[in-house]
Ligand SMILES: O=P(O)(O)O[C@@H]1C[C@H](O)[C@@H](CO)O1
């Protein structure tokens with residue numbers, strides 16, 4: 128019997144067809160995939176020798192509907208390193224099924240991407256955080272996941288893919304190709320979702336760039352949105368261990384990790400979550416976009432320097 132999630136699911140063949148279409152249009156072979164958060168699309172403009180596609184022209188691709196998300200997939204180079212960049216992402220609150228908003232991660236994988244770098248705009252729950260801080264995400268709370276809305280829910284494609292050259296197991300007499308299910312295993316581990324070496328590298332790069340005063344490490348909590356949080360909700364999330372709250376990223380991280388890509392993610396703290404009944408502050412999307420503009424230069428420099436370091440250090444490549 129077909130269940131509802133099957134209608135929103137992209138098969139391996141659907142994703143392969145989209146990736147093949149893209150690979151046929153450009154000679155860029157990206158190892159790094161970048162996702163731009165709300166108001167942070169300027170990162171994509173930093174790419175050199177661009178080949179860009181509007182989402183509406185890419186077979187099977189969803190469309191961006193949110194202000195501050197341009198809706199373009201941009202291939203190019205960042206300081207000489209081949210990248211692909213989503214200038215605009217998809218969110219649950221746009222009405223898309225969770226399998227649809229995360230499908231680009233599988234396209235990244237099929238394009239050859241090894242490292243995914245995600246950015247988002249988020250509300251600061253940690254009382255020490257200030258607007259304009261950049262938080263390196265070290266872990267997440269997946270609230271929609273607690274309620275069963277996980278991008279990996281539904282059948283897992285268990286057909287085996289053989290990796291002939293990579294990861295082959297050396298035995299005494301022969302080399303046995305390593306096999307894996309199409310995108311990944313049924314029960315992927317998430318305790319190592321955010322790559323610790325990349326977090327340390329980002330701290331080091333941030334310090335070199337003089338960003339230590341506004342660079343943080345913390346836990347990101349995803350909610351469905353689009354309404355911002357009530358005061359009681361902010362207080363609860365903070366008590367649960369979240370430093371920042373947003374409406375994206377976690378679903379993409381789960382799918383990226385499921386298919387074996389390395390993940391690094393950043394939140395720009397665009398507003399302070401309202402925690403006090405006496406406060407006059409009100410969260411709004413305009414403030415989010417405005418803070419994005421103000422921190423665009425530093426965010427772009429941090430990400431592009433990180434990308435350069437990926438190139439120069441084999442441990443990270
Ligand atoms: O795509 P991100 O997570 O950066 O966008 C955040 C969450 C909402 O889409 C929007 C609220 O202002 O910004």
Ligand SMILES: Nc1nc2[nH]cnc2c(=O)[nH]1
Pocket residue numbers: 248249250251350352354355356372373374397398399400410415
């Ligand atoms: N849920 C949520 N998402 C955001 N994105 C930017 N700021 C916020 C916020 O305060 N809450």
